[in-house]
Amino acid sequence: MRFTLVSTVFNEAKRLEQTIQDLQAQTLQPSEIIITDAGSTDGTYEMLLAWKARSVVPIVILQKQRCNVAEGRNMAIRAAQYDLIASTDFGCRFHPQWLESLMQPFADPTVKVVGGAFAVVEQDIQTTAAKAAYLLSSGYQVDVHADWFIPSSRSIAYYKEVFTTIGGYCEWLTLAADDLVFGKEIKAHQYKIFIVDKPFVYWGRHTQANGYIKEAFRYGLGDGEARVNQRSVLSTTIEMSMRYLFFISLIVLPVLIAMNILPGYSLFLSVLLLPGLRSYVSYTRNWIRLDYKYGWRVFLYGYILLEQTRRSYIKGYCKGYFKSNDAQKQAAAALQQRLAQ
Template identity: 25%
Template sequence: METTLPKVSVIVPIYNGEADLPDLISCLQAQTYPTDRVEYLLVDNGSSDRTPSILQAAAASDSPGGGNEKLNKINIRHLTENKIQSSYAARNTGIRAATGEIIAFTDVDCRPEPNWLQNLIQPFADSSVGIVAGEVEGLPGKTLLEKYADSYNVLSQKYTLEHPFCPYGQTANLAIRREIFQQVGLFRPYMTTGGDADICWRIQRETSWQISFAPTAIVKHRHRSTVAEFQKQWRRYGRSNRYLHELYGVTLMTELKATETFYRLVRWLLKELPVTSVKAMIGKATVVDLLNTPISLLNSQARSTGQRDAKLSEEAKIIERL
């Protein structure tokens, strides 16, 4: 007798996502998971662009759109979260409205592959598994920073799943049993970063549910392409580390001192750059290899700044309940 697949609710928080929504919706329409077993809850978090009208049209549409009959007709539900400007608050709004037994998360700037949901749900066949993290890969990029991020797989879940304190999955590609939220509560709605680690750690510390990795459940994510975006990303990583330190006592990253920065730059100029330049001339190194040290130092300084300047507010410690 064929086993019935679990009902799934996919939640996507959206803030000013008009540029990304058409591609995301096309990816959702292309999913191989049975359309009658999944709902897509797209939560507008106070957008000021055309996001609300796009979501309204998508939810009301009777056809896949774009004239592409190969795409599935899917159940899109348009929700709003206007009280708190936070992706975690928007996810909480989605969780409250969800009817699925499995809650899956991704982001508006992600591009799930067609078999993403199918593969993400498979590990839940093990009744001890409560959390499943899929893989996050970079979309093809053209700029130096995009190529750097891609060469080091900076978005990969393998880093968060190997966290020395406790493994966790990023909400760009994560699924959790809905019943677990009744046990441990929802996301902290006023957190601005680090909420994915927090929810996974609360689950593992307070319950017996296990976390699993689904490497073939892949979403593609756009790398940051400019120095400003790149620094913003790494400052956010630093803030997350500070917040998790205050909540769990996680070890803070050692801040990069000016003397160490100077030493590494001199070493790069006098030793690494000449050697790598020769390799580049014979096709055994790339521009990314040539500039690896300066970019790594840029990352470290931005992360140090984010960690040093962050302070978790009392409000951000609040856990909402289902």
């Protein structure tokens, strides 16, 4: 089975050699590899050229300064010689059977899209921030068979006809959400996604809190520009507002009661705000499910990271939603019409 592996890259010199080793160890090698570099300045481009010179698999290196991920993906796919495309993100780690697992389902001619699960190697989680994020994400365990699940483009394969029908990835998005939108469009066009539920791709995570906060902002910005996940954002905003009001009420109500401004039973008004603690309850359950292995320091820090990342996501979403340019607003409106059909 002949297929093209595509990816984008920008300043990945620190992790690139490991990515190359993982790809060279695949039990099923691609027929060609096409990579779009967005103008790396850390030696990534030179490392790619060196890999190309020694690789048994033909490699094409494209480069466009400051192109976004969607544009880079589209460039690579349009340059592909083969009709079957496998996509990933450089900087991830790969099990040797990853590409084989993505390609096997295409033995059935009715399969047009295959999505792969991904995971995080827990042994690689070392810092307080990374451990807290691991807890917040429930160990990055996702129900890949749920109706809402959309494969990430770090582990997906499809025929070019799917890409062409959809019109490619959304280049009008600034930083993120291109693969989320691509997945939604796949479903809107009623392509059935075959899911490989065993995770063969391992997502590299940040070591410091700032990385997670910036990531949340990027995700929010992309979702806001695309006008997707509005119910989730509204739910999160309401929950956070109720949570903050709950903590304020625990301070203010006792004072007002002590001053005889409010009757004593008014303190029970705080109970109405308890739904604001939903995320805290879920997070605590994750910690218990993982047998308290990360200790109190990480556990308590997780509450701080939860608030920081949620605020950052909402901030990004609002910026994307309300400050999009006219072209983005028009593209988002057209997207919503397609998804609603």
